[in-house]
Every structure is written in structure tokens, then in C-alpha cells.
Amino acid sequence: MGVLEQVKGKRVGVLAGGQSGEREVSFRSGGGVLNVLQAAAIDAVMVDPEPNLAGQLLDAGVDVVFNALHGGAGENGTIQGVLEMLGIPYSGCGVLASALTMDKPLTQAVLRDKGLPVPDHVPISPATSTAELEAAIERLGMPVVAKPACEGSSLGVTICKSEQEALEVAGELISQYGRSLFEKFTDGTEITVGVLGWHERTRSLPVLELVPHREFYDYEAKYTKGMTDLICPARISEHHAVQAQQVALKAHQVTGCHGISRCDMHLDSNGQIWIHDINSMPGLTETSDVPHEAEALGMSYQELVLEILASAFHR
Ligand SMILES: Nc1ncnc2c1ncn2[C@@H]1O[C@H](COP(=O)(O)OP(=O)(O)O)[C@@H](O)[C@H]1O
Numbered sequence: 001m002g003v004l005e006q007v008k009g010k011r012v013g014v015l016a017g018g019q020s021g022e023r024e025v026s027f028r029s030g031g032g033v034l035n036v037l038q039a040a041a042i043d044a045v046m047v048d049p050e051p052n053l054a055g056q057l058l059d060a061g062v063d064v065v066f067n068a069l070h071g072g073a074g075e076n077g078t079i080q081g082v083l084e085m086l087g088i089p090y091s092g093c094g095v096l097a098s099a100l101t102m103d104k105p106l107t108q109a110v111l112r113d114k115g116l117p118v119p120d121h122v123p124i125s126p127a128t129s130t131a132e133l134e135a136a137i138e139r140l141g142m143p144v145v146a147k148p149a150c151e152g153s154s155l156g157v158t159i160c161k162s163e164q165e166a167l168e169v170a171g172e173l174i175s176q177y178g179r180s181l182f183e184k185f186t187d188g189t190e191i192t193v194g195v196l197g198w199h200e201r202t203r204s205l206p207v208l209e210l211v212p213h214r215e216f217y218d219y220e221a222k223y224t225k226g227m228t229d230l231i232c233p234a235r236i237s238e239h240h241a242v243q244a245q246q247v248a249l250k251a252h253q254v255t256g257c258h259g260i261s262r263c264d265m266h267l268d269s270n271g272q273i274w275i276h277d278i279n280s281m282p283g284l285t286e287t288s289d290v291p292h293e294a295e296a297l298g299m300s301y302q303e304l305v306l307e308i309l310a311s312a313f314h315r
């Protein structure tokens with residue numbers, strides 16, 4: 001049965017907004033999704049989740065959820081848990097994959113255990129002594145990347161050029177975000193690969209190359225029009241493209257993702273791929289990475305949205 005029949009007579013609640021730092025981006029993703037659903041004559045409403053989410057969904061008569069939340073409770077498994085409790089089917093990743101992939105040190109540990117290529121890192125927290133911070137910096141070398149354990153949109157990510165800077169940044173990160181990490185710096189072509197589908201239908205999209213007009217792919221580069229060139233398919237060899245797609249697919253599978261995810265990587269000058277980040281709820285604005293990759297395959301934004309919605313019925 002196709003998804004249009006599956007949602008016949010049902011109301012779809014598009015969750016968008018939320019309380020994370022990515023609230024505005026989520027409204028853009030959710031707005032795009034809502035337009036597609038309504039244009040397909042699906043009964044759909046937008047819901048901006050509040051603490052009384054269960055009441056909101058019941059009052060709105062929502063039967064199925066399309067999750068378009070980024071960061072925070074919508075991407076870390078909390079809202080997925082509420083939906084599980086309510087017995088409402090929802091698109092995308094479940095509780096465990098969402099909680100895991102929101103946590104960078106834990107995700108890196110799982111990926112490494114499964115033989116996937118992740119840069120060396122050292123978790124840091126309020127309990128880490130200055131001597132331990134210094135030892136971590138020494139081990140990872142310069143420059144070193146400092147980032148919060150559980151953020152997105154490059155919030156709090158700094159490439160530190162000196163030990164002094166790394167120590168200062170670590171102090172600020174820990175006081176603002178708590179658990180954080182130092183990660184070995186990787187260089188090369190920044191690439192990202194979306195993964196779609198469920199069970200044996202799960203597959204990688206074409207590789208997208210990101211060329212930020214800034215030092216790295218930071219918040220400005222991500223959300224300011226024209227600040228990053230998106231090139232799909234990426235200007236890398238067929239061999240590396242296939243490898244990147246395999247890495248993204250395996251990362252999706254070993255972290256238990258469902259329906260959609262996106263794997264952010266570098267391909268360095270030695271031809272080595274490094275995973276930085278797995279996103280369980282990647283951006284779905286019409287200009288976001290995953291819609292761009294789908295388009296390169298000839299898959300329209302509408303087809304993409306409907307396929308993600310269908311993942312709600314195949315958990
Ligand atoms: N180890 C690293 N070496 C070099 N650049 C990095 C590294 N980790 C992250 N970056 C840069 O920072 C950006 C954001 O980091 P990422 O780990 O993907 O976090 P977020 O969840 O905020 O997207 C990446 O897209 C990349 O440009």
C-alpha cells in the first residue's frame with residue numbers, strides 16, 4: 001500500500017519549531033513539509049511542541065506525526081518517547097537512535113566499535129582537570145577541534161590553533177554546554193550523504209560536496225544563502241563516492257536509524273574518509289542538503305517528503 005492510501009482519512013501532525021537553538025530552521029523544514037502534504041490533499045496541521053505535547057496532539061486529532069524538529073527534544077529521543085507512549089506512528093528515527101546520535105562521544109564510540117572511520121577524540125567535562133585537558137591536546141595535536149557533546153548546526157564548534165586557545169575554549173564550552181569533546185582535526189573535502197528508507201529499502205543518496213566560503217562549515221555558512229556552494233554529485237572519484245555511501249549506510253544501520261539520517265564526513269588528501277557527525281533529523285528546507293541530494297537522483301522534494309512520511313508505517 002502506498003503512503004497516500006495509508007494516510008487516507010488520517011490527520012498528519014507536522015512537528016516543527018520546538019525549543020532548541022534550531023527552532024527557526026525547523027519551522028522552515030516543517031513549512032516545506034506541510035506545503036507538500038497539503039498539496040497532496042493530505043489532512044495536515046503544524047504543531048509546535050510545548051510541554052503538554054500529548055494534550056496538543058490529542059486536541060488536534062493527530063493520527064500520524066511527521067517529525068520536522070531539529071536538535072533538542074525533537075532529535076534526542078524525548079519526543080519520540082512521548083509518541084511511543086501515545087501509540088502515534090511517527091516518521092524517522094526512534095528513541096534509541098535519536099538519543100545515541102545526539103551524543104557525539106557515544107556515537108563515535110559505537111561507530112569505531114563497528115569499524116567505521118572516526119577521528120580520535122577525548123571526551124571532556126566539568127570533571128576533567130587542566131592536566132587532563134593538556135594531555136588530550138598533546139595527544140590529538142594542533143589544530144584541535146572543540147565541540148559540545150550534544151548540539152547541532154555547528155553551534156559551539158571551534159577549530160583551536162594553539163594550546164592556549166584550546167584550553168580557553170574548553171573552559172567556555174564546558175561551562176556553557178557541560179559534556180564536550182576535543183577531536184582530532186581532519187582536512188580535505190567536506191561531504192555529506194543522506195540515507196533514506198527502511199529495512200531492505202534503506203539506501204544512500206548521492207554524495208554532496210560542501211564548499212563553505214568561510215574557515216569551516218559553521219552556523220553562518222550553513223544558514224546564509226550563498227555562503228556555501230553545494231555540489232552534487234561531489235567532485236570526487238567514483239571509488240570514493242561509493243565508499244562514502246557505504247560508510248553512511250553502515251553508520252545509519254549500526255546506530256539504529258530509521259527512515260532518514262545524514263552522515264557528515266571529510267575525505268582527506270590521502271583518500272581516507274572521516275565521520276564527524278550523524279544527524280537523525282537532517283534539515284528538510286527546500287535548499288537543505290538531503291533535498292539537494294534527492295534532486296540529483298531525480299527525486300522531487302514532494303517524493304522525498306512522502307517517503308519520509310511512509311517510514312512512520314514501517315518501523
Ligand atoms: N574533526 C574535525 N576536523 C575538521 N573540521 C571539523 C571536525 N569536526 C567538525 N568539523 C567542522 O565543523 C562542522 C560541524 O561539526 P559537526 O561535528 O558536524 O557538528 P554539528 O552537529 O554541529 O553539525 C563540520 O561540518 C566541519 O566543517
Ligand SMILES: [Mg+2]
Pocket residue numbers: 153154264276277
Ligand atoms: Mg554536522
